[in-house]
Amino acid sequence: MDPLIFQFNQLDHHHQQPPIDQILSLPIVLSDRILHAVDDTKSYKLECADVGKHVDRLSQKLRSAVRFANSTPSFYERPFRRIFTDVAKTLNRALILVRKCRRRSIFRRFVTIVGVADFRKLFSQLDASIGDVTWLLSVFDVDGESGGIADGGGIVLSLPPIASNDPILSWIWSYIASLHLCALNVKIEAAHELSSLSRDNDRNKKMIIEEGGVSPLLKLLKEKSSPEAQIAASMALFNLANDQNNTQVIVNEHGIPIIVQVFRNPQILVQIEVAKLIARMAEHDSVSQEGFARENVIGTLVSLLSFDMLIDDDLGKTNKFLKKGIRSIVEINTQVERSSITCCDYSNKRGKKEPQDLIIEFKTNCSGALWMLARGSIANSRKITESKGLLYLAKLIENGNGELQVNCLMTIVEITAAAEYNPDLRRSAFKTNSPSAKAIVDQLLRLITESDNPVIKIPAIKAIGHLARTFPSRQTRVIGPLVKQLSHKNLTVGTESVIALCKFTCEENFLHAEHSKTIVEFKGLPPLMNLLRGSERIQYHALVLVCYLAMHDGINEPFEQRRILTALEGAENSVACRYSELRELVAHAIHHLKILS
Known part of the structure; x- marks a missing residue:
């Protein structure tokens, strides 16, 4: 096979892109062959x-583009790859x-059909290729005439x-x-434009x-020299x-170490935007x-959330522990991560001069x-508890409101x-x-007890x-x-309360009998x-709790026993029959109540 044909076939191989040198050289080699073939027609x-003539004009522009690419240490390859690949196909x-126009034999003349329409179509494609390469030259200002990107101009x-x-x-x-x-x-302008485009739809993001x-x-x-650039x-x-x-x-793209390093920048506006980025990435990807x-970054976040708790003079008995906890985290961070403490120290200094609404946005x-x-x-939940994060989250829940309070509360929920399903974490973080x-x-x-907002009440339950x-x-x-x-x-509040009480009364809870009696x-x-x-x-979860209460001798009054028995017998033929595990639980509870009566 002709090596040139082999190279050309590689352009459509999507799994492994050819080297950029090959992409850049192939159209020039093809143009040289065309010019030689024209002489033999x-x-x-x-x-x-x-x-x-078209190919010669195109070849000159291609060579200018290649000279620019070879002389620029880290030029942007993508448009070059796409345009040069399309040009090579043309x-x-x-x-x-x-080559079909070379007369070699009567047979070849007979089987090779070339018409004027073929040339018209080819001229249109060559004009498009010339236009594409001309665009490349103008955008990158290869000739230094248009004030484009390479010449230090603006976005073209x-x-x-x-x-x-x-x-x-x-x-x-x-x-x-x-x-x-x-x-x-x-660059800042370009970043803002890309940000705007990516907000429009998922196709633009892709x-x-x-x-x-x-x-x-x-x-x-x-x-580092430009917080505005980092924010953009x-x-x-x-x-x-x-x-x-x-x-x-x-x-x-090794973005996580970069993002964390920038997050420790003492510029609060930068930290706000980077915190949003950390949250977004963690939300979508384990x-x-x-x-x-x-x-x-967890230690850094905990430090930043706690930075102004040291200057609060009106702390109760629980909050004395908060002061002790903050000193501990400072000691831990001093040993583990000096950069994190530097950020925290700076935050303590800036806490008195930054606007309060900005501090709240930052903490949020x-x-x-x-x-x-x-x-x-x-693993991350454990890291938060080991960083004394529970103390600071409790304080922020106590004094915060709005989104800040909700975020802290949802962190506690997680x-x-x-801890519910990890005994080690439960024992280490939530000892009595x-x-x-x-x-x-x-x-x-x-x-x-106090909140009227279900958004707050439900996570707490x-x-x-x-x-x-x-x-x-x-x-x-x-x-x-x-x-x-x-x-x-x-x-929903009532239902979540039922679900929570079920966890007190289920068989897995060692104290299920005592908790049932308390309820x-x-x-x-x-x-x-x-x-x-x-x-x-609601019926499903309420039935589960009723069964637990009945089975754990929590119901002592005969009237209540008869009432519960009637309800369970009715449920056995309705909602319980649709769930095998619930049907079995109801049957056990009915049997237990009948024995008692």
């Missing part, structure tokens, strides 16, 4: 000569057509023929090329990533990282969660990042959910005599449910607020019976 000589068609937005049906592609190429080669102010936009954005993010890059990367695949591209944890985004890092991760555990429980019970195995039988103060919520006008003593049966008339979901 016997038919359509005028048309072939015109082809030669030149290959031209070479085949010109024009439309090459290759992007005539998709103008966004040429814009993306121009913006990314500007990130590679332009002055800093133009194109920006496929065309190599992540790497130069990460490089811009490292621009953070915002663009945030908008791109909207799913697992896009997030993994950032990870694969690999990112692990990567950020390895870089100890830090807490949001901590939430996403904890979500579904036992940590308690991890632990000041941090006591502070968290106090705040959760306060929210359950869930967290208490996750901790059900940590409470001793004598700590009845936890059961009472949950029982009270069974009568809440918001049915009955707090008059939990009447509102629970009312919930049996609710939706199927």
Whole structure:
């Protein structure tokens, strides 16, 4: 096989792209062959000569573009690859057509059919190729005449023929090329434009990533001399990282160490945007969660969330432990990570001069990042508890409101959910005599009792449910607020309370019998019976709790026993029959009640 044909066939091999040198050289080799073939033509000589003129003009532009690429240390390859590949395909068609015009035998003349229409189509394709390469030269200002990117000019937005049906592609190429080669102010503008495009739709995000936009954005993010550049890059990367695949591209470009390093920058506006980026990446990708944890970003977040707690003079008994905890985290961070403490120290200094609303926004985004890092991760939840994070989260829940309070509360929900199924974490973080555990429980019970907002109340109920195995039988103060919520006008609140109480009374809870008696003593049966008339979901969970109470000798009054027995017998033929595990549980409870009676 002709080596040139082999190279050309490689252009359509999508799994492994040819080296850029091969991409750049192939069209020039093809153009030289066409010019030689034109001299040998016997038919359509005028048309072939015109082809030669087009190809010669195209060849000169190609050579200029190649000289630029070879003289630029890190030029932006993507538009070169795409355009040179398309040009090579057009030149290959031209070479085949010109070769058909060489008269070698009567048979070849007979089987080779070439018409004027073939040349018209080829001229159109060659003109498009010339237009595409001309666009490349103008955007990168290869000749130093147009004030383009390579000449230090601004972003060049024009439309090459290759992007005539998709103008966004040429814009993306121009913006990314500007990130590679332009002055800093133009790079910032380009990052903002890419951010705007990525907000529009997922297709734009995909194109920006496929065309190599992540790497130069990460490089811009490292621009220590310009917080504005770091903010622009953070915002663009945030908008791109909207799913697992896009997030993994950032990870694969070694973005996590860069992001964490920038996050420790003492510029609060930069930290706000980078915290959003950390949260977004951790939300969509477990690999990112692990990567950020390895870089100890959790310790940094905890330090930043706690920076102004040292200057609070009005702390109660629980908050004295907070002061002790903050000193501990400072000592830990001094040993483990000096850069994190530097950031924390700077934050302490700036706490008195930064506007309060900016501090709240800063803490809100830090807490949001901590939430996403904890979500579904036992390892990260443990890191938070080991960093004394529970103490600071309790304080922020106590004094915060709005999104900041919700983020901290949801972080606690994730940590308690991890502790529910991990005995080691449960024992280490939520020991009965632990000041941090006591502070968290106090705040959760306060929210359950005092808050009228289901957005706050429901997570607090869930967290208490996750901790059900940590409470001793004598700590009845936890059961009472949950029982009270069974009568809440918001049915979701009532349902979540039922689910939480089920975790106190299930067989897996060693103290299920004692907790069952406590629920009955707090008059939990009447509102629970009312919930049996609710939706199927409410009925399901209410039936489970009723069965647990009945089976654990929690119901002593004969009247209540008869009432529960009647309800269970009715449920056995309705909602319970649709769930095998519930049907079995109801049957056991009915059998137990009949024995008692």
